[in-house]
Amino acid sequence: MDAAFKRNLVQAYNFDAHRRNQHDKSSWKVDEREQFLKLLLDEEKKSLLEIGAGTGQDSLYFFDRGLDTTSIDISDEMIKACKEKGLNASVMDFYHLDYSDQSFDAVYALNCLLHVPKANISSVLMEIKRVLKPNGLFYMGVYGGRDSEGVWEEDSCEPKRFFSFFSDARLRELVSSIFELVYFNVVPQEKGDLHFQSLILRNSTCE
Numbered sequence: 001m002d003a004a005f006k007r008n009l010v011q012a013y014n015f016d017a018h019r020r021n022q023h024d025k026s027s028w029k030v031d032e033r034e035q036f037l038k039l040l041l042d043e044e045k046k047s048l049l050e051i052g053a054g055t056g057q058d059s060l061y062f063f064d065r066g067l068d069t070t071s072i073d074i075s076d077e078m079i080k081a082c083k084e085k086g087l088n089a090s091v092m093d094f095y096h097l098d099y100s101d102q103s104f105d106a107v108y109a110l111n112c113l114l115h116v117p118k119a120n121i122s123s124v125l126m127e128i129k130r131v132l133k134p135n136g137l138f139y140m141g142v143y144g145g146r147d148s149e150g151v152w153e154e155d156s157c158e159p160k161r162f163f164s165f166f167s168d169a170r171l172r173e174l175v176s177s178i179f180e181l182v183y184f185n186v187v188p189q190e191k192g193d194l195h196f197q198s199l200i201l202r203n204s205t206c207e
């Protein structure tokens, strides 16, 4: 990732970490998480890596329900909040995960991959696949519904953040070139022209 691009994101999220840590999850995000947990438990998955973990609210949820969680984020303030919750957490860029191949049964990524430019998204998805065990599950949640990318000029964060959005068809096409698509769901949003895209993907590579 370009150094200035990364610095901007770190700065924006470091600044916002405290506010986000106080923030309750929307009920539809809680439902999404619960549904993924159910699948993890059904398939007896044990280890979960959360990328772009933010303040660690979701990692803590999975940890409290018996998963062996690892949380990473590029923002040191976010990782501080994760560690204050007692989580196993490290500052790390998901473009280069510092883990061996096939380290995790599952990966969870909520609203972080939308910061990856379209030119880089396939290599980031390949990096996620690399650390997933064969048959491992990957939850990907992003906003989308149209194909666009760029700095969001109305962003309340400073510096303003970069976002990349996909139409449902393009997103399905992208992920299906790398993973087996298990589930694709759309959650309508009250405000704006975007909806939430929720995907469960499987590393169907054989051992």
Ligand SMILES: C[S@@+](CC[C@H](N)C(=O)[O-])C[C@H]1O[C@@H](n2cnc3c(N)ncnc32)[C@H](O)[C@@H]1O
Pocket: 001, 009, 010, 013, 051, 052, 053, 054, 055, 057, 072, 073, 074, 075, 078, 092, 093, 094, 095, 109, 110, 111, 112, 115
């Ligand atoms: C919108 S927040 C979502 C946080 C959390 N997943 C949640 O839903 O509450 C996006 C998070 O992704 C992190 N992030 C963005 N780019 C990243 C990268 N390249 N590597 C690791 N984390 C990244 C940000 O620092 C931020 O904490």
